[in-house]
Amino acid sequence: MPLSANNPDRKSWLHVDKNSDFPIQNIPFGVFLTRDDIITIGTRIGDTAIDLGALHQLGYFDGIPLTEDIFLQDTLNDFIADGRKTWRLVRNRIAEIFDSENTTLKNNKKHKEIVLFRLDEIEMQLPVHIGDYTDFYSSKEHATNVGTMFRDPDNALLPNWLHIPVGYHGRSSSIIPSGIPVHRPQGQTLPGDSKAPVFGPSKLVDFELEMAFITTDANDLGESIPIEEAEEYIFGLVLFNDWSARDIQKWEYVPLGPFLAKNFASSISPWIVTLDALEPYRVEGPKPIKPQLDYLKYKGKKSFDINLEVAIQPKGAKETVVSKSNFKYMYWNMAQQLTHHTINGCPVNSGDMMGSGTISGPTPDSYGSMLELSWKGEKPIKMKDGTERKFINDHDTVIMRGFCEKDGTRIGFGEVSTKLLPVYKK
């Protein structure tokens, strides 16, 4: 199945800004509420949102095996379950419909009125119903930083880390799309000078810069996915802010892992950029430091060169970029993560989400959390408005962005932007 949608020479008859994350080579998938309060599945070219449900009803996907209501749903789960061949047919067709050489829709004013929306006319929703959410811990720099701070600088990485793509289960119910504000969580913490825990608002609310991938139905109970097939089951990626309350985490996490420190909220960008669209941006991953077991060995380029940044915007002030990182720094890639996840026969379904873990780079300005950037609060970060940040303040907005760029084509994720509100009051 050719990936004609990725043709770098194609232009669209829709206007696309030079630095847009969404040229006609991107064609991400999302779910939005239209100006008529109808929920639909859509895509985006430049700053135009496209109603795929309406396009399908008008016959533009004729010849592709799709059920009638596949895009008239409030999640992408069923479309994702249709599998890679269908995703490709649809993306290729969308590229054709909006190709500058194709006048069919371009010259049909009535159809355009039904199908096209300005961004301010729509409201993005969570793109999938997330059945199960897993978070990995796959950045060596992040694991090393955390181990150095909290355990032993000389043995910062735990013995299993270089052998296992360490991961743990997270909470699906608190995953929200960009734009939904989050309240500062309350909980138990053990202050340094106290013998007993106290209850109150977390004082150390943090972001974690991550990416997450969304899967299709992959395996039945008992079955494993070989590493050479793993990417077949990855639909696409989003930016992911895995909100964390460091003081709650420190007190609760032994021995079963973080729980309430994480599950108060996790934010994702609303457009799922397909793995297909990211094909041109494959790069070599880091060389293994220790030999990896056979089931985790892979061939070819399984890492992706995705530039990432985090900005903090205080209330009423300009934002300050506090971190610049890259998805390619991940020590364990997505194929390894997914294969490891199923090696014991754990079933992976359409709409499951797997987070990368905090993506820290090698230099202090590329760390993916305030914990690391401010080094436990010892080195406050200077903001453009003159204030300082050790962690996130109430009314701060945390914005994450990501994009690939090569040979003049840029494929981006837009942003995940989330405001931290004070503790919830009824």
Place this chain on the structure above:
Amino acid sequence: MPLSANNPDRKSWLHVDKNSDFPIQNIPFGVFLTRDDIITIGTRIGDTAIDLGALHQLGYFDGIPLTEDIFLQDTLNDFIADGRKTWRLVRNRIAEIFDSENTTLKNNKKHKEIVLFRLDEIEMQLPVHIGDYTDFYSSKEHATNVGTMFRDPDNALLPNWLHIPVGYHGRSSSIIPSGIPVHRPQGQTLPGDSKAPVFGPSKLVDFELEMAFITTDANDLGESIPIEEAEEYIFGLVLFNDWSARDIQKWEYVPLGPFLAKNFASSISPWIVTLDALEPYRVEGPKPIKPQLDYLKYKGKKSFDINLEVAIQPKGAKETVVSKSNFKYMYWNMAQQLTHHTINGCPVNSGDMMGSGTISGPTPDSYGSMLELSWKGEKPIKMKDGTERKFINDHDTVIMRGFCEKDGTRIGFGEVSTKLLPVYKK
């Protein structure tokens, strides 16, 4: 809302064995496939399964505000979302319909043919779509045993354990009903004499004797549930076998908790016994050893006296009961668990499941896992067929049962029975 369904003097016109778990005072809820391959929601009295979808269509629930298709579904989620008042109205009505004094259905042969099934005519399904699954770690005896074996006998309980109902997220996709066999998982382990991990079948597959509760929609993102309201959101309970691979667990679990050691399978009994049906069996819980923070303090009896047992049945042999425990041993009760889970604003939805953690009692014959019963394999358990068990062998069936008994009335859960098969082969 009176709980007339619990009237201990009521008899049913359906036959109920003296030692049945399912007298007319129980009225659990489940989902089954009928002899006509139709999926429906049902209940059970004695050894008769009752099709609630058919009963509703025939008008037997007239006057109760229910949607037409509420029982014609493949999960209980929507019915559970209807809330406690509705559950009570339905349970009370079922008790009336099958009361020995009520001849309406009893004398209607045609209706009975539509509504009633022998157990061998139906196939029990997973009763709910489990959105999120959390497992707690709330038995002091279990946490102490594990801490003694793997850490420090003098400080077996970690510092947070007496303050926090410790819990962690689990995997929903691998939760299966009783009767579905499980394959021995493969994975990474670090043998005692090895410097590097090896790959292969787990050698230490274990059960964990747990109970789990199913919730209704409880709170929105940001909101907490006060402890005095928590039980309002608990629909009912099931028996729960939280399958574990101890060797995989030992190597993978630091620092983020167990992952592949648990998510290959978790088995539940198919009938959800309502919290209402368990009302007569409330007992005092253990006295707190250390003061608990205000949000976890409760009044009244929040523990339940539920007798539990685990049996192992080797292939072709008789079963041996290897453990007898009780749900009342739990140090942290369900109200505390649910309140703790939401204290940071984490949303709890209809169909979420929360496991108790392994329920070990104070004596060695009441421990809830082979890890503890055989004390890491140092004290093998003698079986009736002359063999010994340190952990679970291929082709063994693990059976868990539970029931309450008081003043001549017995309310039980039936069983969760699961066979362990060898490693999965395509």
